[in-house]
Amino acid sequence: MIARFLLLIACASPAAVMAQGCDVITRSQSEAVPVIESHSCYEYKGMPAETLDWSCSNENKGTLTTQKRKVERCAEGYVATCQARLTQEALANPHSTSKDKHGGSANLPDNAKVTWYYYGIEQLQQAREDCESTGGNWINQ
Numbered sequence: 483m484i485a486r487f488l489l490l491i492a493c494a495s496p497a498a499v500m501a502q503g504c505d506v507i508t509r510s511q512s513e514a515v516p517v518i519e520s521h522s523c524y525e526y527k528g529m530p531a532e533t534l535d536w537s538c539s540n541e542n543k544g545t546l547t548t549q550k551r552k553v554e555r556c557a558e559g560y561v562a563t564c565q566a567r568l569t570q571e572a573l574a575n576p577h578s579t580s581k582d583k584h585g586g587s588a589n590l591p592d593n594a595k596v597t598w599y600y601y602g603i604e605q606l607q608q609a610r611e612d613c614e615s616t617g618g619n620w621i622n623q
Contacts, residue, residue, distance in 0.1 A: 506524070562610070
């Protein structure tokens with residue numbers, strides 16, 4: 483009886499139904515500023531689902547405008563992925579990852595990772611260089 487009650491509470495909890503991924507659409511406000519990737523999605527692994535909330539609601543309104551929305555998980559059909567160790571800074575800016583693939587963070591689990599899924603890439607080589615220069619592992623599909 484108690485187990486059923488706890489299961490009911492867990493299922494009704496907002497954290498239990500929270501999104502696991504953040505779908506990102508990027509547009510340039512000027513032809514002089516190129517877009518590297520126009521459609522991507524990222525997920526945090528090894529972290530609680532609610533960790534994604536702040537970074538996914540943090541939209542940029544500069545020369546590159548991003549629209550972000552939480553999704554249950556990132557969709558299939560991506561052309562490449564980038565996986566890197568998650569840092570505290572990456573919780574606010576998911577592109578900020580650690581170059582030290584084995585180093586730890588005092589406040590993050592050692593297995594915490596961010597995985598980017600790329601669907602629309604206008605500059606594939608630049609996206610790959612950005613991934614690898616920040617300690618990420620790039621995989622073409």
